[in-house]
Each structure stands twice: as structure tokens, then as C-alpha cells.
Amino acid sequence: MTNMSRVLFIGAIETHECVKNILLAWRPACQLFMASGIETLFDFTALEQIRVAILHDSLSVDEIQNCAAYVRHHWSDARILLIHMRTDVLDDPLYDERIQPEASADELLDALEWMEADMHANSAKKLLDG
DSSP, X not given: XXXXXXXXXXXXXXXXXXXXXXXXXXXXXXXXXXXXXXXXXXXXXXXXXXXXXXXXXXXXXXHHHHHHHHHHHHSTTOEEEEEOSOSSSSOGGGOSEEEOTTOOHHHHHHHHHHHHHHHHHHHHHHHHHO
């Protein structure tokens, strides 16, 4: 996750500090943006690139679906990590990886590492394919 510059966390405000502490302790140079739902997500529209969006299960199912669709539309290359117990909350094309809400900090970071590696592999493939 060496080049992961912008991460957008979308979840209830009370969950922000925990995620912020995990990510910034591990990757201090990470630019972390926090939204509490679809309404505050619109505040980040001007950002040119979000590398990873994290959707937390503190959101309603409808809000998770709306936020995922918005991220896919607005930042099409971004990877989406869903933190949720249920597998049927989102259709597969709307997220890239899912972890359980009780996942450890290491599991969260492993998922982010995997998504970053996948993003780099896809970028290299696009360059080779022309």
C-alpha cells in the first residue's frame, strides 16, 4: 500500500476515530477523508482521486448501496472495502473485498494491501494492453 494516498471512510461518526487511528498509525502519509453517509459523501466530489473507499456496517443497507454506487460512478478506479457481516448487502460489482465488522486491525490492513496490489496489477495491465 505504498502509494495509497487517499482513503475515504464512510460510516457513523463514532467509528471514525478507530479507523483513523489504525490507518494513520500504520501509514502516516495516508490522506484519510471521513464521511458519515451519502449526504456528507457529496462534500468530497471535488477530490480528483480516491484510491480506496471503506463502507462500514454502521450505515443502513440503502445507504451502503447508494454510497457504493456513488463511489463506483464518481471514482471508477477506486477499490471498495465493505465492512459488513452480511454478504447480500451489495452486488459483487459494487465492492472489491469484504471483511467482518469484528475483524482485527491486521485483517483490515491485509484487505487494504490486497486491494492496493490488485489496483497496481490492473493499472499495469491497462498500460500493457494499450
